[in-house]
Amino acid sequence: MRVLSIAAIALTLLGATAVQAGEYNITVDRVKIDLGHTTKTGVGFNGKSPGETLRFTEGEDVVINVKNNLNVDTSIHWHGFILPTAMDGVPGLSFDGIKPGETFTYRFPVVQSGTYWYHSHSEFQEPDGAYGSIIIDSKKREPFKYDREYVVIIADKHHHSGAKIMRNLKTDADYYNRKQRTLFDFFSDISSKGSDAALANREEWGEMRMMPTDIEDVQGYTPLMNGKTPDQNWTGLFKKGERIRLRFINASAMSFFDIRIPGLKMTVVSADGNNVQPVTVDEFRIAVAETYDVIVRPKGEKAYTIFAESMGRTAAARGTLAPRLGMSADVPEMREPPLLTMSDMRLSPLHRAAGHAGHGEGHGGHGEGHNGGEGEHAGHGGGHGEHAGHGGHGQHGAKKPDPFYAPNSGLKPTAANGGKFLSYADLKAQKPLYPDREATREMEMRLTGNMERYSWSINGVKYADSDPIRFKYGERVRIKFVNETMMTHPMHLHGMWSILDNGSGKWDPLKHVISVAPGTTVYMETEVDAPGQWAFHCHLAYHAKAGMFRKVIVEGGPKEAALKDKTKG
């Protein structure tokens, strides 16, 4: 796919430190996708889904020719990339899209490194298969070492087309929810909780238009790992004792995954392409559109299962690390599905007043309570000693409440082996990109929706009815996400980094997706340093399409940057 320009090769041979320029050709095609039990027709790149891994080098000027072989418009968005607004690939915001038969040439400098991905930003082409991985090699030696690496890209591929799924959800929001509570569950609640409690519980859920099983609105998909079904068992080879870098990408339309490799610790070294101070865990949750790089060191001459259970435990992706092809290890059973609790809806419109009163105004500044919890987490940024007080355990690895879930949330993850489950609170930038400073302004974004009508919105207004959000070049905006729904929303701002306020102060990590669990308030800050028009949306495909989406306009700043690189091929 890659055509290195002759000039670049010549310069490299001369030992010049010239800017590398790679040229890449991608076609967007109708493709067949093998789901094991069936083959579906979908969309892919260069005849395949997932598309090939693109490999760039930090500092390279890339030229990417994208030819549309579909009979509808298409586009490619370079997820997590910092680039000129016209190259961002969002039809209607950054450009007009790519018409059938046309070729669009993307040209931009690659200014970052790490693990990213690319996908169509047109209609439902991404859920239909138009996704692929990107590796950007760092110019400098990285702050960790490894002997080999694999991309592990996970996707929830449904046999229905995205358009059909959206129609079905609009008709009946529970169309794909196979885990509905039944009248039988209600009667068993009566016997366990007594009839008043059971009735009250049922009424509250009824008013929410939600059910405790509303964790995944689209079920019945096949979870793919590097395009392989669990039975097809994608396998990565290793020699024992080697250090392996696994670049996990969640390219799913709707599903979060809890990932573990029984028998191996995973050292998380990067989140969303940005290096973090290494943290060793037994398991982690990957939100839709996030990436995590982990290092594992299998010391045995045996196979290990990479097991990725969906958050709602409706499906599990599976692959294997093994010394030889054909080896496999035990595949765990999926754990019991979680049920949402009343805590997961405490900030819902219905309960909002009461909810706020209950946890005071702990949101003011850095290092204070983040999740609208009960003040019990309020110290998590301030110092190091406080945590040890919870439950009297000072030992490393002891359980602390995860501040990124509502207290008593049904979604709060625990490691299958009782060990360490990664929290957002553990992520500390390895080398902060921006100096820490006070935000110049705060903005509230309530994540809102009505499950029954399958309408999703921000501050109660869906995209079609909304005004653009306006940022001023040079400001640092603090965004307060208040999740008033019972679903988890992975919020993605294009074009600029999202600095997650996890109480680490100057070490707050840079991300491109901020996952906001039900019943929580989460803060991110953005250094507004990219002129132009950018998308800001929930990365759940059907939530974004339903209206949980905004246009962001960055006003001011260097005009030439906004106008640069508008060349159309």
Add this chain to the structure above:
Amino acid sequence: MTNFKSAAVAALLAVLVPVSLTHAAGSGTQSHGGSHGHGAAVGIGTPGGTPSRTVTITMHDNYYEPENISVAKGETVKFVVKNEGSLVHEFNINTPDSHANHGPHMAMLFEMGMIEPDKVNRAEMAATKGSDHDMSHDIPNSLLMNPGETQELVWTFNTDKELEFACNIPGHYDAGMYGALAIN
């Protein structure tokens, strides 16, 4: 908060003390012996001596340069260690297993705020020296260094154990911040 700390430290020490019993003769570490689970166990060599040569090691985030060092059995080496990274790093000579055992102690120092990502709170740590909850990290086979610092360690390799030099700041070893010390 102080109470929380003490309780937590006590809990941690309860875990670590049995390990530290291996910590003894030949290493010259008896003075603070009981407080760590990682010390210079019998047979990894001895601190001090008259060095026959100097080896310079640069710490980066999160790796060493060089990553492989060969010494002759019985040789005394002066290590000049520079931390050119932006984070705190350790230079600790020990066996791979002992490094693994040292990890939880370092994690506790982090939890207690004695060590921050880019700062060793030496005064606070020193104040615990000799107490029941010694967090001074005053051990002869380790340098714990702030960004920008240069320190020296003289070590006599009167041993033939498999040794590594390593950083036991939480996560750093696992990320690959260790190097091989081959004894010929």
